[in-house]
Amino acid sequence: MIINKNFHEKSLILILLVITLFYIFWIIPNSIEDPENFGIEDGLAPSFSPYLVGFFSFLTLVFQYVKDYFFNKKSILPQENIQFSKDVFNRTIKIIILCLLYSFILIETLGFYLASLIFISILSFFLGEKRFLILIFFPFFLMSVVFIAFEIGFNIFLPEGNIIPKIINFL
């Protein structure tokens, strides 16, 4: 599917405008509490800069939308059109889910090394590596290098996870 650049840009601006308005009217008021009696002689309130940036962002988007609406009715260059493939989308979504699973759940529960071994094997398999030995030995080799560099070389101890220490304690 090919999406016209100008159509894409206008839709993108509208989406970003909604996000910016949400940021200005909901996120800032709900996440920043200015200290009481904060006067001009005290300098700027903590919420000043976030509002300022939000305002400028809003202004930029509105200006561009108006400009696109009235002046740029067509794409200037055909190569600026966007190609969108459903296959690529599905594939990337799966990879992103795997990455988020690794960073949010696997490392915390299994520890960095075990989680990484599993992650590399699964991701490499998903990317087309079918050789069993490579799927086993490459992650082991890489983790050994990381272990030597970080734990022995720099004394940086990577996360242990929740489960392994519990199993060790249990045993």
Add this chain to the structure above:
Amino acid sequence: MENIITGIQLATTPEALVAILIGLLAGQILGAIPGLTASMAVALLVPYTFYLDPWIGIPMLLGMFKGSLFGSSITAILIKTPGTPAAAATVLDGYPLAQQGKGVKAMKMALYSSVFGDTFSDIMLIFAAGFLASIALNFGPPEYMLLTGFSLLCISSLTGNSIWKGLFSVFLGMLIGMIGLDPITATPRLTFDYLELEEGIGLIPMLIGTLAVSEALKQMEQPVKNLASSTLTFSKKKVDNIVTFLEFQNTLPTIIKSSSLGTLIGAMPGLGSTIAAFLAYGEAKRSSKNPDKFGKGSLEGIAASESANNAVSGSNMIPLLAFGIPGDIAAALIMGAFLIQGITLGPVVFQDNPVEIYAIFAALIVANLLNLVLGHGLIKMCKHVVTVPKRLLFPGILVIASAGAYALRGSLFDIQLVFCFGVLGYLMMKCNIPTVPMLIGFILIPIFEENLRITLLLGSSHNLNIAFIFTRPAFVLLLLIMTITSLFVFKRRKLKNLETINN
């Protein structure tokens, strides 16, 4: 003269030379690991210098600092993962050039410009320490505010095809940079009572995520059969593996200009090499005869960012040696190492320890020459790493990036941030929104906001009259220079747009 000769002798003893070599080698390797910054590399070595002879420990430290700056550009060029934030600007042209099979050429260009920038700033340090430091000391909060504000505008308008996308990206970076505690009142901002966010978002996870993870995600969308090959192939043509004299000559004006800019920025405490690299890149693109080549593998782009970020390493010793004020964290750590050895840096050091000062100068120059030699070895070694097939390399990169992000603050949250920023960077890439302005906005917002607020506080002490800034000669001069530069930028952009429409 006697002091100079004794100093040189002290820095060129076999022990000192070996120390510099070890420092350089360790620095280059550490610098190439994403997440381990030059400051971190120096920090790792500082405790050991206590047990070493001063003239083994200090040269080793200086070598390590210089080595890590170059090492970081290798991974920036080959796998789009800057080893340190300072090499983030090198990615912009280094990686596209490597994709064209000219990775070795890109790395060599980076090496030559690094060494040039380094040597340039060291010479400036030797001859103009006092003068440059006095210029930098005239810069107060209003000037810093103006300088950073102008940099933000410049970067947003120069990166990418549309100004609005660049501006939006800068604003997004600024917003992300504001997450955490307010610098003056310590009020939590945009944290939603989430404790991890109160510390603010770390630069390293953001850099690694936005640049490396997003690129890995983009590459992994390719069909399976394409992922069986390696990420890069290296051209076998001789001309693609060397930097010819003509190429170096053509980039020399950019290198000199960027080195000067880097030296000036390094002399100002608090700005640092990342800002220098991006500013020099922007300026090189603005003034280049071929600005369209930038971002597509321009040697000038690599030369600008590398010479500027390395030039900072010498000049941030200017305020350190002349006034005892460290220019950045690495300089502060080096200062610590000197203190361990009983040398207090500051205005009197030139009188109290002249031999040591000249020895440092000599060690800096020797380290540059050895960096040039060792750098070639590193290039040859790293060339083989990227021949691993993509389907194994990218999962590996993701894991090493996670370990690197965790290393700096020991926080699991940073690993999660790496992937969140990776997804954000990927989406931005898909929408043709440049990610570099976001990084610059993020890096500059603390400096900009702090100086804006101090300037306004100063205004309140002048009967709420902000116009006092126009009574400052440094401010007026900077404003004048920036206005003229902006006019040139917009005129050039307008001409370029006209050309595009005509074509």
